[in-house]
Amino acid sequence: MGIDAIIRRWIDILARLWLGWQERRRARQWMKVTRDGGEWVLADARRTVRTAAAAGTAGAALPDEMLRAAQKSFVILELATSDVVSRAMSVPAQARDLLAGIVRNQIERLFPWRASQAAYGFHVVAGEDPAILNVQVLAASRTTLDEVCGQLDALGLRIDRVVAGGGRADAAPAITLWSRLADATDTSLARTRRMIGGLLVAAVGLSLAVSVWAFMAAASADSETEAVEARLATLQRQIKGSSSRGSIAALAPAERARALKETSPVAVVVIEALARTLPETSYLTELNIDGETLRIVGLADDAPSLIAPLERSGHFKDAHFFAPTTRNAEGGRFVFHIEARVEPRFRIDGE
Secondary structure, three states: OOHHHHHHHHHHHHHHHHHHHHHHHHOOOEEEEEEEOOEEEEEEOOOOEEEEEEOOOOOOOOOHHHHHHHHOOEEEEEOOHHHOEEEEEEEEHHHHHHHHHHHHHHHHHHOOOOHHHEEEEEEEEOOOOOOEEEEEEEEEEHHHHHHHHHHHHHOOOOOOEEEEOOOOOOOOOOEEEEEOOOOOOHHHHHHHHHHHHHHHHHHHHHHHHHHHHHHHHHHHHHHHHHHHHHHHHHHHHHHHHOOOHHHHHOOOHHHHHHHHHHHOOOHHHHHHHHHHHOOOOOEEEEEEEEOOEEEEEEEEOOHHHHHHHHHHOOOEEEEEEOOOOEEOOOOOOEEEEEEEEEOOOOOOOOO
């Protein structure tokens, strides 16, 4: 059996279960209809008996109160004895599980109708011989059943089940001849199948949508987590960079080398920043980077004017002269000695 056949069979079972649940739910509040002479008699679960208008009377109608009660109830029609034919048959006890098929095959022999033209039911009667099952079969013509249901439909009553034999002398329970669930048409089943199929498709679609949303949310959370981890790593490097040289010197050699590597500024960036900051009329003779401390020695036409550009560059802070400024041997330029704190940056502005 293919997967499509399995799904169709499963949906069909669900549809019948749904219809059966609806019938059981409505059966909690029931109403029985019987015919007494020329009148329809209605009795509800509280055994309150009501008499309807005469059957077949032109323009006959039920009171509004009775119609409202019938619409909320599971309506059971009990056929009169004159509308039902009773037959008896015997079968071996071993055939108990096959009684439904046996009775159906014997309908044309027991009654003057075909199986499709009769509404029938059966009841097993206890006998003296345990090896033999005494089966009582009750049946009514579909024509008679349709006529009676048509009369009640004209009065506004929708029949859910037809039974017979409730008033027999042997006090046997009523036998169901027809029910709306058992006689469910292909149209009602197809409608229920479509409803269940739509619900299943909607559930699958909702599950896929939730799965995609969860996947996207997880991916977004992962990216945010990576960004947060990167920011934390930057902060940790900055915190480590602000540590004193003494604390770094107290570390083990491998950790001290890693700390110095992480906290030391990038020499290439520092040299490029100096090249862009210092005027063309000045040049360096010495450059020393010790951790965050930069010391430069060189010649310039105007040494004091070098401090302000270094501060404005954004790469250096606390720029100052750490030695006196003097003229060189030729006397045309000034020898400057500047010390500054390097701000860790990995890019030059404008790049």
